[in-house]
Amino acid sequence: MTATSTAIAVPQLVRPWTRHAPQAAAVRQGNQSRDYGAVTGLARAVADRLAAAGVRAEDRVAVLADRSADLPAALLGIAASGAVCVPMDATHPPDRLGYVAADAQARLLLTDGTQPVPPVLAGLPVLRLDTLAPAPGEVGFDGHPYQLAYLLYTSGSTGRPKGVGVTHGALANCLSTTARAVGYAPGERWLAVTPLTFDIAMLELLLPLCAGGQVEIAGREQARSGPELARLLSVTIPRYLHATPLTWQMLFTAGWTGASGLVALIGGDRVPPALGGRLADRVARVHHLYGPTEATMYAVSDIVRPGPQPAALPIGTAIPGTRAVVLDSALRPVPHGTVGELCLGGVCLARGYLGRPALTAQRFVPDPDHPGERLYRTGDRARLLPDGRLELRGRDDDQVKIRGHRIELGEIENVMSEHPDVAVAAAVVVPAGADQRLVAYVQLHPAAPATALDTLRAYLRDKLPGPMRPTAIGALRTMPTTTTGKVDRSALARIRLP
Structure with a gap:
């Protein structure tokens, strides 16, 4: 029995496994565990209660729940009801929570009862998971594949988050494509570390259930601490783990030496080649994933081989159901090897941005080669390599101009990350009177000598031309991160170096 791409929704992928082995282990978090029968029973109860509350197809259900063993059942129940999941995070500022609830027009708030409802959400009807008893019956889906499954809010250029409808x-x-690509087998364990407000959490929490496996859910603090996560890996011995580059580096900094049976997935941010190579040398296999939320978690992937790495890590080729093309500003294909804008098409595309038709039309454009279909303009610059793989070449908004020179911040970060004393590196541009100033921040390895910054400056003088060398470098005990585990460059830009 395998996951199938003919299904149009997650409940249809999970149902065969519940019928096949209802007592098989499905979810575990700490000392809590759930088998397939228990997950389906709670999901059925969620779907029934939503229906009784008047929630109908494509009504929005805000989810504010801790990382418990019942979280996958909640997601499955929302999907079975036809409602749209709107992930929230209790650590987000109240203004953001209120804005998301209002913009999404949430009909109901689903919680696990472990924490009080924030005052800004007090006007919503509340459904508590801890008050539900498992209900008989299976979970199914009677909707259309183009119906919304979840609405994820990402940062917007206007300062207001925008809702991406997937x-x-x-x-x-x-989910089906990934299960086949990684060779997922029934019973295998996936360690989930990603916050629900980061779309890859849907992959971690739902793919194992769609393929007859188990999901092990890391607690919030375990997922954010290198030593704690390393300990959890040694105890649970998962077959799969997806993490951002910063999280993998956090593990190495904590002394983790790898795991020969682990399949590692890395994405969500720029992957320094040195880090990709180091990871490939220490695990069974590394899948490098690329894709924006607008293309449903990821759309392009590659295998990182052990050994020396190229100057820029290729992102690979489009996954099944997805098209990836490099085009010029008029949406015409560029010659092989020429840098253009990476555009994505196929079943992976989101419907668009909720309530923002102009922005949707600007980013989701008609596909000139496939009448009636669309392309998503990623804003990422890329080129096609001779072997057919794609290589990212930065972004228009990451390409800055310093004293008349165009500079790619990612190139600077890659060079800094290759220095033996540097664990994590980030470059940002900050105002300097009427001009701009290029500065960098590093998190050093624990064993780095006191002279590390001096040797790093000398190293950069040998590796980078003058305009690309940071005018100041600051060492941080811990690199600031967003709630999704990426380097928080906005926080870095607020730090002032001499």
Whole structure:
């Protein structure tokens, strides 16, 4: 029995496994565990209660729950009801929580009862998971593949988050495709470390259930601490772990030496080649994933081989159901090897931005080669390599101009990350009177000598031309991160170096 791409929604992928082995282990978090029968029973109860509350197809359900063993059942129940999941995070500022609830027009708030409802959400009806008893019956889905499955809010250029609407068909395709790509086998364990407000959490929490496996959910603090996560890996011995580059580096900094049976997935941010190579040398296999939320978690992937790495790590080729093309500003293909804008098409595409038709039309454009279909303009610059793989070449908004020179911040970060004393590196541009100033921040390895910054400056003088060398370098005990585990460059830009 395998996951199938013919299903149009997650409940249809999970149902065969519940029928096949209802007592098989499905979810574990700490000392809590759930088998397939228990997960389906709670999901059925969620779906029934939502229906009784008047929630209908594509009504929004805000989810504010801790990382418990019942979280996958909550997601499955929302999907089965036809409602749209709107992930929230209790650590986010109240203004953001209120804005997301209002913008999404949430009909109901689903919580696990472990924490009080924030005052800004007090006007919503509340459904508590801890008050529900498992209900008889299976979970299914009677909707259309183009129906929304979840609405994820990402940062917006206006300062207000924008809701990206992802469909059931796109989600089912990504889960099925990934299960086949990584060779997922029934019973295998996936360690989930990603916050629900980061779309890759859907992959971690739902793919194992769609393929007859188990999901092990790391607690919030375990997922954010290198030593704690390393200990959890040694105890649970998962077969799969997806993490951002910063989280993998956090593990190495904590002394983790790898795991020969682990399949590692890395994405969500720029992957320094040195880090990709180091990881490939210490695990069974490394999948490098690329893709924006607008393309349902990821759309392009590659295998990182052990050994020396190229100057820029290729992101690979489009996954099944997805198209990836490099185009010029008029949406015409560029010659092989020429840098252009990476555009994505196929079943992976989100429906668009909620309530923002102009922005949706600007980013989701008609596909000139496939009448009636669309392309998503990622804003990422890329080129096609001779072997058919794609290589990212930065972004238009990451390309800065310093004293008349165009500079790619990612190139600077890659060079800094290759220095033996540097664990994590980030470059930012900050105002300097009427001009701009290039500065960098590093998190050093624990064993780095006191002279590390001096040797790093000398190293950069040999590796980078003058305009690309940071005018100041600051050492941080811990690199600031966003709630999704990426380097928080906005926080770095607020730090002032001499």
